[in-house]
Every structure is written in C-alpha cells, then in structure tokens.
Amino acid sequence: MAFVQLIEYTTSKPEEVQKVLEQWEQSSQGKRTARRLVLGRDRNDPTRYCEIVFFDSYESAMENSDLPETQENARKLMELMDGEPVFRDLDVVEEREL
8 A cells, every 4th residue: 555654844944954855865766665755835834844755655664764864864854843843654545636
C-alpha cells in the first residue's frame, strides 16, 4: 500500500532549509526510498511549510528514515525550525487523477 508522510513546520530560515534538503537529495542518491516530494508554503503564514513525501509503502518509508543521510538531514533541519515539526503518517487508501 502506498504511503505519504506530511511534515509541517515553521522556519524563519527557508533558504537554509532548502539547502539542507538539496544536500540530502544529493547524499541519499541511489539509497533513498522517497519517490516524490512536494513542498508548500502557507499563504496565511509564510513561515509555515508542509512537505508531502511519497513512498511505495510504510516499510519503505521506515527504510528511508533509518538511512544515516536521512538522520543527519533531520538533525540539521531541526536546528533551522522554529519549534517541533508535526508528522502525519498516512496510508494511501485512494489515489486518482481529477
């Protein structure tokens, strides 16, 4: 079953966050199991962001989470966030084009 993780956070350093995400993408090339990432910014609060990360399954998401590159990425991102991120782990029960 496909799996999606939503990560919501606030930051006053979006350019630095983007650099860390780019570094992770390079360092995890060929290892990561994340298939797609969508990053959105809240129109009503420009310091609030939401990442939507797509995986083939919950198990592949956990593999990705266990990668040393992902662990290092998370540590760096926590230093750039204003508070704790909120994670939502979602099994995809339906997907369709509209």
